[in-house]
Every structure is written in structure tokens, then in C-alpha cells.
Amino acid sequence: MTDETASTPRVAIIGAGLAGLTCATALKGFAEVTVFEKAVFVGGRISRYQVGEFSFNHGGQYFTVSNPLFLNLVEAWQTSGLVRPWDGWIVELDNGQLINLEDQTQRYTGYPHMQAITDSLAHHCDVKISSNISEIEKQDDGSWRLFDNRGVYQGLFDVVVIATAAPDVADLAKNIDSIAGPARNIDMTMCWSALFVFEQPLSLPFDAAFVLNSPLSWVARYQEVNPHNEHDQECWVIQASPEWSLQYAASFRGRVMHALLDAFFEACDIPSVKPVTSNVHLWKHALPINTLGQDCVFDDAAALGACGDWCTSPRIEGAVLSGFSMADRVMKYLHRSDDAA
Numbered sequence: 001m002t003d004e005t006a007s008t009p010r011v012a013i014i015g016a017g018l019a020g021l022t023c024a025t026a027l028k029g030f031a032e033v034t035v036f037e038k039a040v041f042v043g044g045r046i047s048r049y050q051v052g053e054f055s056f057n058h059g060g061q062y063f064t065v066s067n068p069l070f071l072n073l074v075e076a077w078q079t080s081g082l083v084r085p086w087d088g089w090i091v092e093l094d095n096g097q098l099i100n101l102e103d104q105t106q107r108y109t110g111y112p113h114m115q116a117i118t119d120s121l122a123h124h125c126d127v128k129i130s131s132n133i134s135e136i137e138k139q140d141d142g143s144w145r146l147f148d149n150r151g152v153y154q155g156l157f158d159v160v161v162i163a164t165a166a167p168d169v170a171d172l173a174k175n176i177d178s179i180a181g182p183a184r185n186i187d188m189t190m191c192w193s194a195l196f197v198f199e200q201p202l203s204l205p206f207d208a209a210f211v212l213n214s215p216l217s218w219v220a221r222y223q224e225v226n227p228h229n230e231h232d233q234e235c236w237v238i239q240a241s242p243e244w245s246l247q248y249a250a251s252f253r254g255r256v257m258h259a260l261l262d263a264f265f266e267a268c269d270i271p272s273v274k275p276v277t278s279n280v281h282l283w284k285h286a287l288p289i290n291t292l293g294q295d296c297v298f299d300d301a302a303a304l305g306a307c308g309d310w311c312t313s314p315r316i317e318g319a320v321l322s323g324f325s326m327a328d329r330v331m332k333y334l335h336r337s338d339d340a341a
């Protein structure tokens, strides 16, 4: 540990998604934590997207809970108004045919949008947005120096946690094989996600659908998000299947938008209507196809760790639990370093 930080160890977390911010929150009081986020907002794959006056969840749509620790957290979020149970009518949609989804799964959404969860976590953390970390450099005394993509020095840290999608972990930790190696083995899907606002409701009976035999995989109506929506406008999020997204990854956005809109009307078997506003986004690293099978990775000798949904389960719950687990590993490491000093 560096001399000047002997009393309060300094931890850098790269990535202000759910995993990074959960880890940062859990480390509060144990270390001086700085979170670096390359985007202009926090949230990563649960961030919202602004289309005109509307904001949409264009990544994670809802989440489910299976772990008791996560359940406790979700109950606390619910009490503070950050999440709500979501009981929308979800169907399967096969070329206009509705198949009722007979599952009892309790789903939740962030309120008023998913990003509210990470906004709330970030509120209590030191987050540096628009900080694209491109290099982490090990010093002779064991500490790390961080640099952004403009080569600007971003500080000296005792421990670094990379809380990004697996391909970014592999890039950033390229010189530490114990971290980069496992991350390199993770494959991720791509996802084109389109957002459409229609002047009038489309009169579809369901709230969301898993779409079968189509370029699409998921469609969801989105009404509550804009409290100023006095005009009865209706918003839909449309996500393409991983196969289609990969095939059209290099296509022009306008072409993709039209193709997804056509596929939407075809899947719903309703006449096409021109949207008043639309946008489309490609998630280059949407969901891990395989996972590591352990909650996080940490190399004590390097004082470097990595966490995220690619570690155990490719969903919101997995990202949060991985962030907690990473904080636990860092705390153990810091205690051992204290004992050895």
C-alpha cells in the first residue's frame, strides 16, 4: 500500500453500472472509492435513453429475484420508491397469435425508470463521469496509476476493480492473465434496441411480448415514463433477436429502424402506423452467452479484480450480487494488507 494512503486505502472502480456501483456502495467506510464511468451518465445496461421528451428503458427491462440477499435489497429499494413490482400482461407473440404466458414470476422495474436505481447508488459515491479509462499501469510499489483515453492521468490507487462487460475487462487487464484470461472466454450477444412513439395508442391488448419466429425477441409498451404525456401518445421498446442483431450489426441505423418497425407490425399483425419519434441503439455487448461460474475474480498479488453480470448470471440480479461479492473480496484483501503492515 502506498505511504500516503496507509490509513485509508484507495480503490478505483472502472464502470458505473450496477456491479460497479454496488461494489462502491458496499466499500463505503472501508476505503476511499472513486468510480470512473466513460458515459455521460451512470447505469450502463440499465441506463435510460431520451427520445424527444420521452425517456425509455432501452436495456434491461425488468428484473426477477431469486437470491435472499438481493430480495432484501429489492425490498429496501421498494420502500424508498426506487422499484415497483411490474404486473404487466406479458405474452408470447407468434406472427400475430397471442400465447398466454402461464408463469407466476414476480417481475420488478425501476421507478420511474431502471436508471433510477443506479442514479440513487451513484448519489452516495464519488463518480467521475465521461472518464473513459484506457490504461491501468502497475507501479513498482504495487499501486496502480490510471489514465483515460486522452492519456490524462486519473490518479493513484491501491486496488483496482474493473466492473465492465467482459470484453472491456479483457482489454483493460490485458497484462494480468488471471483477470483477462477468464474474461476473454466470455461471449456476448449484440442487441439492436429501437424506441418508437406513436401519436395514438395501438390498441394492442398486452403490455409486453416475447416474440417468436421474428427478427424481434421482445416488445414492450411504455406509458408511465413521461408524466407530461397529455396527448395519449404511446411508446414502444422493440428489441431485435441476438441472431438478427449480429447479422445487421454493421447496417445503417435508419435501415435497421425501418426493418424493426416493419417486423413489429408483422409480429403484432396490425396495420403499420408512422411513429412521431423514433430512435435506435446497438448494444455491442448486450448479454453474456456463457458465464464464469464464480461471483467475481480477484488477484491478490496484483490487487486487481473484476466483476459484472458475466461472472455468474447474465442479468440485473447477477450484476448486483457480483458487485457485493467483489466488495467482500476487496475488504478481505485490505484487512490482510493491514495485518501484514
Ligand SMILES: Cc1cc2nc3c(=O)[nH]c(=O)nc-3n(C[C@H](O)[C@H](O)[C@H](O)COP(=O)(O)OP(=O)(O)OC[C@H]3O[C@@H](n4cnc5c(N)ncnc54)[C@H](O)[C@@H]3O)c2cc1C
Residues within 6 Å of the ligand: 014, 015, 016, 017, 018, 019, 020, 036, 037, 038, 039, 042, 043, 044, 045, 046, 058, 059, 060, 061, 062, 063, 064, 131, 132, 133, 134, 163, 164, 165, 168, 191, 193, 239, 283, 285, 286, 287, 307, 308, 309, 310, 314, 315, 316, 317, 319
Ligand atoms: C438490451 C438488453 C436487455 C436486457 N434485459 C434485461 C432484463 O430484462 N432483465 C435483466 O435482469 N437483465 C437484462 N439485461 C441485462 C442487464 O442489463 C445487465 O445484466 C446488467 O445491467 C449488467 O450490469 P453490469 O454492471 O455488470 O454491467 P454494465 O451495466 O455494462 O456496466 C458497465 C459500465 O462500465 C462502463 N465502462 C465500460 N468500459 C469503461 C471504461 N474503459 N472506462 C470507464 N467506464 C467504462 C460502461 O459504460 C458501463 O456503464 C439486459 C441487457 C440489455 C443490453
